[in-house]
Amino acid sequence: MCAFVMVAEDDTKQAELVRRYLRREDHSVLVVCDGRAAVDEVRSRRPDLLILDVMMPRMDGLDVIRTLRRDYDLPVLMVTARSTAEDKLAGFDLGVDDYLTKPYDPRELMARVRSLLRRARSSDGPVVLPLRVGPLALDQIRHEVRLLERRIECTPAEFRILEALMSSPGRVFSRSQLLEQAHGRDSFVTERTVDAHVKNLRRKIETDPRTPVYLQTVYGIGYKMAGHG
Structure with a gap:
């Protein structure tokens, strides 16, 4: 490699x-x-x-x-x-x-x-359709996130967390699951970094990060992506 x-x-x-x-x-x-x-x-x-x-x-x-x-x-x-x-x-x-x-x-x-x-x-693989939750779209091939057609810049770790959450709207992911998604099984970082990634994502995609519409906290467990029809 x-x-x-x-x-x-x-x-x-x-x-x-x-x-x-x-x-x-x-x-x-x-x-x-x-x-x-x-x-x-x-x-x-x-x-x-x-x-x-x-x-x-x-x-x-x-x-x-x-x-x-x-x-x-x-x-x-x-x-x-x-x-x-x-x-x-x-x-x-x-x-x-x-x-x-x-x-x-x-x-x-x-x-x-x-x-x-x-x-x-690891993103190399078969062609897949973009993920969509309301006006939020994630294109796995172009490695792009757009909200109402406005491009949202994400780090690789943020992108992978958002990809996991958008792939199963409504499903609750634990911090450990999101940590593995973002950094791999051989990660050397702690689950607290997931909170930092989610906080950063909320700043980018939420109208009011303090009252998130998309990235919702499930207290004591982790996070989920709210469905928007």
């Missing part, structure tokens, strides 16, 4: 270590050392995966994600020395797909890279 991976890391020794491990698995690798360069190179080179440090010069990792998610849905693995739950949820809320705290074992990094690449490529 060869891919083009971009590494945004201002620690040159750490960046070189990550590059060596990626090259061992035959990935093409581009290393940049500041946030602005990361944004510019994603726009011009379109990598398959971005490994992104939080603390970088010119533009930090969270601002990089905030900028890129306006136009791109590439998988993003964030690495950082910040280890609190609030820091991690802030990253997931912006659209990060996975999160690794420094110092980390490079073998764990590569396991997460493989997981993200598998999830990104």
Whole structure:
């Protein structure tokens, strides 16, 4: 599963270590050392995966994600020395797909890279019709979500959660089921990340995220997609 991976890391020794491990698995690798360069190179080179440090010069990792998610849905693995739950949820809320705290074992990094690449490529398969719930439509082939024909930008994890919910309107999905849908069985993240993904989706598709019409909470269990005829 060869891919083009971009590494945004201002620690040159750490960046070189990550590059060596990626090259061992035959990935093409581009290393940049500041946030602005990361944004510019994603726009011009379109990598398959971005490994992104939080603390970088010119533009930090969270601002990089905030900028890129306006136009791109590439998988993003964030690495950082910040280890609190609030820091991690802030990253997931912006659209990060996975999160690794420094110092980390490079073998764990590569396991997460493989997981993200598998999830990104698992959409290859037979042609299926778009899913529709009222004016909300999800096209699995084009990887697009539209509400009243307005395109809604979603991260890969958000898209997969919405796909699961829209495939069975009215069915209640537990957080663990949605976590597996979003990040796979070999996920290294917690069920709380599902809440962050759903919160982000509500901001994008609900008129009033505080009183959701589509993505409804089933307290003590998880979430469901309300049917709209």
